[in-house]
Amino acid sequence: MSMKSGSFVWYELMTTDADAAAGFYSRVVGWTAEDSGMTAATGMEYTILKAGETPVAGLMKQPEEVRETGAPPFWLGYIAVDDVDAYAERIEAKGGSVHRAPSDIPDVGRFAVVADPHGAKFCLFKGEGEPPAANVEPGTPGHVGWHELMAGDGASAFDFYASLFGWTKGEAMDMGPMGVYQLFEADGRGIGGIMTKPADMPAPAWNYYFNVDGIDTAVERITGAGGRIVNGPMEVPGGSWIVHGLDPQGGFFALVGPKG
Structure with missing residues (x-):
């Protein structure tokens, strides 16, 4: 069995304090955190975040060279491909960049850290089998419910990703002065x-929305656990509610769920 090429299959937080971040997200999203057991093989600690028994995401301490740049903690999404090396070359040929050359994670798969032509980072991944959350019902709490690119340029960004991963256009929503949300x-x-980022957003980035069972109670958990609300809660088309926040280490995250 193989993972569906062009699908998001994993999410990862690079943070300044892994233990504190694991505690925060466990409380806010409802995950359980456990050590990956990979330290001996890889030389670095890696925490797995699970929804029930299903691994959904991982977190680790930012590498020293990343911390030295002053970059805040950030979430990375992994997109499944059938050949990491070939896709990394295609990304460079299309004006993107490779931040970490393709390399193997023992007994897990092969990955690379890349960016689109405007600098939004994501990962390429080819795993050793089916992704853990492959057959989860949409909307299941603790899983990712939405992927959002605040792009350097929305239209050309869509073309870039569509040409790589076969994504197709759904509805285009006119957001007035903010532009089109594709x-x-x-x-x-x-x-x-995907939409062009607002001018006050420092750099293009992918955002990932974690499903929760009620947005109002989730907001209370965010503030109770030392996080900060930066936008929302607000209703979005389809009747769901979203909120954007910063975790206590300064990492941006988003939640989606019903009112309540």
């Missing part, structure tokens, strides 16, 4: 949106 589909299912 929904996109992978394998026939709506999984996200």
